[in-house]
Amino acid sequence: MTSFRPAAFGPRLLATTALIGAFALVHAAHAQTTNAPPPAPTVRTDVPADRPWMDTSLSAEARADLILKEMTLAEKLQLTFGYFSTDAKWSITPIKNYVFPKEGLPYSAGFVPGIERLGIPNQWETDAGVGVATQTVPEAARTADLPRGRTALPSGINTAATWNPEVAEAGGAMIGNEAFLSGFNVQLAGGMNLMREPRNGRNFEYGGEDPLLAGIITGHEIKGIQSNHVISTLKHYALNDQETNRNQMDHQIEDKAARESDLLGFQIAYETGNPGSVMCSYNRVNGHYACENDWLLNQVLKTDWGFKGYVMSDWGATHSTTQAANAGLDQQSGWAFDRSPYFHGALREAVNNGYVSQERANDMAKRILWAMFEVGLFDTPVKGDQATTIDFEKNGKISQTDSEEGMVLLKNTPGLLPLSKTAKSILIVGAHADVGVLSGGGSSQVYPLGGSPVADEYGKGFPGPKTWYPSSPMKGIQARTTATVTYLDGKDVKAAAAAAKKADVVVVFGEQWTGEGFDAPDLNLPNNQDALISAVAKANKKTVVVLETGGPVVMPWLSKVGAVIEAWYPGSNGGEAIARVLTGEVNPSGHLPATFPASLDQLPRPVLEGDPKLDSDSHPMSNYNIEGAAVGYKWFDKKGYKPLFPFGHGLSYTTFALSDLTATAEGKGVKASFSVKNTGGVAGKEVAQIYVSGTGWEAPKRLGAFQKVEVAPGESQSVSVTVDPRLLATYDSASKTWNIAAGDYKVMLATSADDIVQTVTVHLDAQTLDVRGK
Numbered sequence: 001m002t003s004f005r006p007a008a009f010g011p012r013l014l015a016t017t018a019l020i021g022a023f024a025l026v027h028a029a030h031a032q033t034t035n036a037p038p039p040a041p042t043v044r045t046d047v048p049a050d051r052p053w054m055d056t057s058l059s060a061e062a063r064a065d066l067i068l069k070e071m072t073l074a075e076k077l078q079l080t081f082g083y084f085s086t087d088a089k090w091s092i093t094p095i096k097n098y099v100f101p102k103e104g105l106p107y108s109a110g111f112v113p114g115i116e117r118l119g120i121p122n123q124w125e126t127d128a129g130v131g132v133a134t135q136t137v138p139e140a141a142r143t144a145d146l147p148r149g150r151t152a153l154p155s156g157i158n159t160a161a162t163w164n165p166e167v168a169e170a171g172g173a174m175i176g177n178e179a180f181l182s183g184f185n186v187q188l189a190g191g192m193n194l195m196r197e198p199r200n201g202r203n204f205e206y207g208g209e210d211p212l213l214a215g216i217i218t219g220h221e222i223k224g225i226q227s228n229h230v231i232s233t234l235k236h237y238a239l240n241d242q243e244t245n246r247n248q249m250d251h252q253i254e255d256k257a258a259r260e261s262d263l264l265g266f267q268i269a270y271e272t273g274n275p276g277s278v279m280c281s282y283n284r285v286n287g288h289y290a291c292e293n294d295w296l297l298n299q300v301l302k303t304d305w306g307f308k309g310y311v312m313s314d315w316g317a318t319h320s321t322t323q324a325a326n327a328g329l330d331q332q333s334g335w336a337f338d339r340s341p342y343f344h345g346a347l348r349e350a351v352n353n354g355y356v357s358q359e360r361a362n363d364m365a366k367r368i369l370w371a372m373f374e375v376g377l378f379d380t381p382v383k384g385d386q387a388t389t390i391d392f393e394k395n396g397k398i399s400q401t402d403s404e405e406g407m408v409l410l411k412n413t414p415g416l417l418p419l420s421k422t423a424k425s426i427l428i429v430g431a432h433a434d435v436g437v438l439s440g441g442g443s444s445q446v447y448p449l450g451g452s453p454v455a456d457e458y459g460k461g462f463p464g465p466k467t468w469y470p471s472s473p474m475k476g477i478q479a480r481t482t483a484t485v486t487y488l489d490g491k492d493v494k495a496a497a498a499a500a501k502k503a504d505v506v507v508v509f510g511e512q513w514t515g516e517g518f519d520a521p522d523l524n525l526p527n528n529q530d531a532l533i534s535a536v537a538k539a540n541k542k543t544v545v546v547l548e549t550g551g552p553v554v555m556p557w558l559s560k561v562g563a564v565i566e567a568w569y570p571g572s573n574g575g576e577a578i579a580r581v582l583t584g585e586v587n588p589s590g591h592l593p594a595t596f597p598a599s600l601d602q603l604p605r606p607v608l609e610g611d612p613k614l615d616s617d618s619h620p621m622s623n624y625n626i627e628g629a630a631v632g633y634k635w636f637d638k639k640g641y642k643p644l645f646p647f648g649h650g651l652s653y654t655t656f657a658l659s660d661l662t663a664t665a666e667g668k669g670v671k672a673s674f675s676v677k678n679t680g681g682v683a684g685k686e687v688a689q690i691y692v693s694g695t696g697w698e699a700p701k702r703l704g705a706f707q708k709v710e711v712a713p714g715e716s717q718s719v720s721v722t723v724d725p726r727l728l729a730t731y732d733s734a735s736k737t738w739n740i741a742a743g744d745y746k747v748m749l750a751t752s753a754d755d756i757v758q759t760v761t762v763h764l765d766a767q768t769l770d771v772r773g774k
């Protein structure tokens with residue numbers, strides 16, 4: 001692994017006389033029946049006469065058209081070419097020792113120069129989905145302000161585990177605000193790649209394995225970010241579901257299967273969040289790079305879904321000029337990651353020579369301008385670095401709420417959790433739980449305020465440094481107990497077991513650091529941690545395991561331990577969040593957004609595909625038609641496999657009873673109603689899940705709807721949800737329609753994919769919906 005990211009290689013006036021005539025008639029009739037004088041025309045004093053596009057009463061589209069009329073071809077194309085905003089010594093390009101443009105924000109992801117004479121803002125781009133990131137800063141360039149210390153949300157998968165769109169949106173709004181106050185107006189967030197590969201090193205950035213859940217959560221994150229007048233991406237489009245050979249892999253998948261799985265997730269996220277930009281991915285899909293893939297970009301995204309924003313490439317994912325521009329790529333990002341500055345002079349030449357039409361050049365610029373107007377970059381411009389005004393305390397609490405709602409209690413032995421108030425001694429073992437909590441690595445890395453409390457244990461550059469947030473679970477526990485709390489790092493397994501024997505309760509932390517650019521070799525905790533947990537659990541039955549992992553792991557020690565909490569990468573205030581859940585100050589309510597397999601051989605691809613040593617021009621095929629749209633729990637259902645923990649699973653310190661399920665056909669979908677009762681002793685939140693089942697589907701059932709409900713002890717709540725008609729249909733590629741077959745459909749009320757509480761049947765008539773599910 002080099003100290004930098006592997007780049008390209010590693011890295012329609014139709015006004016007929018009749019129509020005009022009809023309009024004139026209506027107008028005349030109106031004039032005859034109205035005596036009042038016409039209203040005085042509104043004079044907008046705030047719109048400069050030479051900048052009519054600054055009229056906020058106009059649509060983003062109309063404003064983009066107005067400004068476009070004033071632009072030269074060179075100016076239009078200038079918007080389509082972005083620079084990496086970080087110095088880079090490496091090079092696979094003709095540029096050596098790349099130095100970022102001086103107007104860029106130091107050590108950030110990107111910069112696209114604006115056009116001053118027209119007031120078109122610069123585009124200052126920052127990663128990513130959990131907060132304002134900083135790219136690798138060389139020692140010599142480090143200052144008091146670099147790398148930027150900012151608030152980190154818990155990992156994306158944690159936010160998906162909240163099953164709470166409000167939490168997702170609040171988190172997005174918080175990080176979007178920090179981006180704005182840091183001088184950025186584009187945030188490379190909205191990571192949403194379905195989990196087809198539990199070993200994927202970037203699963204922590206994404207929303208799990210289900211298109212509905214991932215789409216809704218990611219869409220709300222985007223909405224939150226953009227509420228700050230910061231454009232958010234939705235990425236990485238599409239099927240970039242593993243890191244190994246991410247620049248080479250050619251994923252094969254049929255249109256129907258893709259539209260019912262990964263693409264449906266993107267479609268729902270797009271409809272929910274209205275992102276200004278979509279970032280196309282590194283990989284190839286069905287023989288074409290995602291960033292020059294006419295099917296993905298022109299057909300599915302822009303035509304079928306009606307996306308009006310712009311497609312930016314991932315950093316190093318542009319491979320051509322004419323082909324990419326004509327296939328739908330609107331902006332080349334992150335020069336100098338690519339082999340050539342394809343959208344610089346070459347694009348101008350391609351337009352001048354007619355290989356790329358003038359109309360397309362206009363469209364490229366218009367899409368970028370549309371996003372800027374739509375999100376508010378012209379009307380509420382960034383004011384540079386105002387980071388000193390960020391309310392880190394308040395933002396830390398927003399992050400903490402996300403962590404607390406996404407933490408999943410996987411197993412509990414009655415009486416063990418929450419931690420007993422009478423325990424005299426608590427032993428804490430492993431994962432630097434005395435000083436902090438882990439984060440995921442790569443371009444999304446948000447640096448901690450105050451620095452990492454643990455020196456980099458990776459030591460090999462990107463996607464490091466392996467970074468910890470200074471929020472100590474141990475201190476959080478100490479503040480909430482009268483017991484003596486001690487810590488051991490767990491390197492000496494025997495010593496840890498001996499100490500465990502003497503303690504009333506043991507909390508052992510297991511960590512798995514994952515990051516961009518590589519996948520986990522397997523699903524075991526690395527560095528002998530499985531042995532450590534087994535030994536500690538053998539010595540003391542009252543062993544609680546807290547996991548800080550990028551995604552699913554196997555648990556060879558599961559039967560021996562008393563309780564397990566999946567805390568993911570819990571963000572800036574993670575230690576506090578963990579302590580509050582362990583001690584019962586917060587009742588856990590997270591549910592798994594992905595299946596935890598029992599073993600690798602249950603996966604569609606037991607052996608991880610690709611080979612890190614492959615040369616850059618090899619393009620191994622990867623067959624996603626094996627599982628097709630049956631991703632995650634759908635695959636497990638179809639195969640009859642029993643996972644370690646099913647999708648949707650999550651326990652609480654209280655108990656719930658779900659009942660009274662009814663389902664009726666409503667509109668084009670289904671409405672399901674039920675009640676949730678808290679049958680235990682403490683307030684809690686249940687994630688009620690509705691699964692649906694029809695014939696001829698990719699798998700026995702699909703998640704159709706969900707609702708997180710907060711219920712006080714002894715109370716009941718009535719809940720109604722609607723199932724999106726696309727989740728009751730199958731997609732037909734030839735006619736580009738979603739079709740609901742006439743027949744009986746099972747509607748299931750559940751607490752996880754494997755715990756169906758009640759089932760009813762609803763009869764649906766045959767229906768045909770358009771490509772947007774309408």
Ligand code: BGC
Nearest residue numbers: 005109127128188314315443
């Ligand atoms: C990542 C993107 C990121 C970009 C800019 C790429 O390596 O795949 O997610 O936004 O870099 O840093």
